[in-house]
Amino acid sequence: MVGAATGRESSPLSVADADRLAEIMQALGSSVRLRILSALRYRPSTVTELSELLQIGQTTASxxxxxxxxLSLVSGSRDGRHIHYSLFDDHxxxxxxxxIGHLEHLPTRG
Structure with a gap:
C-alpha cells in the first residue's frame, strides 16, 4: 500500500488505494472486529475459542x-475440522x- 516501505509516502493515494484503504478502515470501525484482532495478536484461535473468550456467539464471530x-487482515489454517485464525502478517x-497507542494521546471522555 502506502508508506515508507513502498516509497510512495510523498504522493497522494490513488483512487484504487483510497477505496481499498477505506474498506479496511470500515472493517476496523467495529468494536467486535477490533476485539477479535486484539485476541489474535496473542495466539491463533478457532471460532469457538474466540466466541468463548469474547463472549459473543459463534455465528457472530464467524x-x-x-x-x-x-480483507486480508486475518488468515486461517485448517487442522482437521477446525480452522485456526491468526493475524495475516506483522503489518x-x-x-x-x-x-491502540493512539488512545494514550486522546483526551479522556467524561
Missing part, C-alpha cells in the same frame, strides 16, 4: 472473521498497535 479474512499487528 461472520466477522469472514470479512476480516476477505496488521503494527496497525493495531499504532491505533
Amino acid at each position: 461472520n466477522h472473521l469472514r470479512l476480516l479474512r476477505h 496488521v499487528s503494527e496497525l493495531l498497535d499504532e491505533a
Whole structure:
C-alpha cells in the first residue's frame, strides 16, 4: 500500500488505494472486529475459542472473521475440522498497535 516501505509516502493515494484503504478502515470501525484482532495478536484461535473468550456467539464471530479474512487482515489454517485464525502478517499487528497507542494521546471522555 502506502508508506515508507513502498516509497510512495510523498504522493497522494490513488483512487484504487483510497477505496481499498477505506474498506479496511470500515472493517476496523467495529468494536467486535477490533476485539477479535486484539485476541489474535496473542495466539491463533478457532471460532469457538474466540466466541468463548469474547463472549459473543459463534455465528457472530464467524461472520466477522469472514470479512476480516476477505480483507486480508486475518488468515486461517485448517487442522482437521477446525480452522485456526491468526493475524495475516506483522503489518496488521503494527496497525493495531499504532491505533491502540493512539488512545494514550486522546483526551479522556467524561
